[in-house]
Amino acid sequence: MNHSVSNPFPWYKKMSAENPVYYDKDYMHYFGAKGAWHVFRYHDVQTVLYDWENFSSEYAPKVDNILSAAIQVTDPPRHKQLRLLVSKAFTPNVIENMKPWIQEITKELLDKVADKGEMDVTVDLAVPVPIQVIAKMLGVPYEDRDKFKFWSTIIVKNPTEVEGGVNGYFQAQQEMAQYFMNLFEERLKDPKDDLISHLQRVDLEGEKLSEQDLLAFCITLLVAGNETTTNLISAAIYTFIENPEIQEHLYQYPEVIPTAIEEILRYRAPVQYINRIATKDVELGGQTIKKGDLINAWMGSANRDASVFENPDTFDLNRTNLKHTSFGHGIHFCLGAPLARLEAKIVLELLFSQFKQLELKDTSKELEMNEINLMFSIKSLPIVFKKR
Template identity: 65%
Template sequence: MKHSIANPFPWFKKMTAESPVVYDTDYEHFFGSKGTWHVFRYDDVQRVLGDYENFSAEYLPKVEESPLTKALTTNDPPYHTKLRSLVSKAFTPKAIEDMKPWIEEITNELLDKVAEQGEMDIVRDLATPVPIQVIAKMLGVPYEDREKFKYWSIILIKQPSEVEGGIEGYFLAQQEMGQYFTEMITKRQKNPTNDLISHLVQAEVDGEKLSIKELIAFCILLLVAGNETTTNLINNSLLTLTENPEVQEHLSQHPKDIGKAIEEALRFRSPVQYMTRIAAKDTQLGGQLIKKGDLLNAWIGSANRDESKFENADQFDLHRTNLRHTSFGHGIHYCLGSPLARLEANIVLRILLERFKQFQLKFDRPITMNPTALMYSIKELPVVFQKR
């Protein structure tokens, strides 16, 4: 059985039952390395993501071409602790709550454009522009550059073999982002404003300011993680609602349940399908000896469909009581932006269901996916609907 990007779930089920920890010599990682351990069960995935002393996040080759080697997600303590304490100030409950009216305004403006047509492409018309505007506003970068951001984001979640120019093309995208943010950082050093880049430029930890490379890594991470994953969450939630029309109607009558629907959509179609780690020492996992230096893919999408944790895991269940999915990671690397992603998805779904009803896929054919195993990433999602 092969892994299908659009429907990986039968593969997850088979592997969880038969080969929960298995080595794949042919697997090519997005940074060029070959070979990985695939990890499928919930408990094993949680362990790999949570136990940084055995399974390190520092899996990226430390190469000059890749600013991401300085990123929060690819470093462990003590460096990770320093970085996280800095950037967490931008994600306080108050900072996120303050964005609420603005996200509502953007959502309504976007829906005004399609209201009379009775149809839209959720990806293009809603799920892409909302998170990009939010993260651009947070960082303080011009929304006019959104096409660049989207282009870079999609490259960075692909395998190098899928990128034009291969590994060189992959690193080129990072370098272009690096140059872009270097200009932004230089401007803020001279003229700080009230945005995240200015805050990071001025911030100090133990009397030290962040280096340009550290700042660039932050900006790239926030841009990619802050828009691509939330876009996927909105798309995946909407796709799931088209499959469950009775849930659409329930949520429009009971908007308080939208939060539950989002949690179940996060479990049912995880925006991030796996995370990579590297073994820091020889260790046992699922009856297998993992050698120091071995790479591992912890399949979040599989953990969230583990029948031993989630009864009827292949069913979308709005009233599921176990909401302990692992879609935002686990342990010290738990996603810092998760409250913002949840808020954006909640606002978008609430306003959509207030204004429109009877969402259906426009075409009776398989949905178009972006060619990446890293994300459950829908490329086009044309729907029809009626106004309320």
């Protein structure tokens, strides 16, 4: 796999043209398996995401892996039950009620840097907003946020990249599990108005969420609701720095911000690919994928498919086709999508209402990325700005 994490797009383009469905025998998965099919074109990626009967989400090894019970790695009928339970946490009403405190969190963070005229977008804004939102949803004490950040950065990595390797990876999972177990016990004795207490109470056709399900969900929410929104916010601000005329436009017409966010999701998808496993021998793009083969569906590539998106490598605020694949497709469509969109919208509205002329602090430096193929993830983004 010869591509850079800061600019994988030329590689996608080449592969889409020459090897749209391609078997890579040396590809290492984060759970230790080797070998994967890479799928690059929009319609093939959509097929893999949509057709859960042929392309199963139950690819994670069941051993000792807490996340193997999580909603995103289960298929129907189990998936449907979990989703019904958990979707109660994401009703439009619940999300609407979060608005005031997402605004409050963002305002506090912007106030801290306003007089300095500079900040690291990732560290000072894009990381703390989602972490505090998720922590507040779950009812996790704010002072534990550093632990959370530490765990969630480890869990999206490939275990081979983690300090202490696979052992370090599972240790982080175990610590996180222990942390939540203690929290579950506290909530059972003393329920609060938070998501954990809520999920401990809900039942579906008389069935309650098991502790294992609850645990997998909390960890998923923490990781999925955290890293991805962080990536969305920092990629958005980076893109608006590359296209400075957009900054003023969004300040004058804040109603355009939601469209800008959809185009960011297409242009630099926070999650670049998703795994699946073939349940039987299946034909895709002229190739035969064998039962048990693992598949990487590259959403980051699908979103730049020229047969679907005109001038795909251009960030275009007037684009009318917003059918990107960044939140998935079909039964696994991201439950947290409305929350991610809301967080990004509030952050950008407040940012442009207070600051202008956002620029990179040092244009001679390369963009510092987290070395992870799974995500478009900016590690550090030092910028300077002026107050309005």
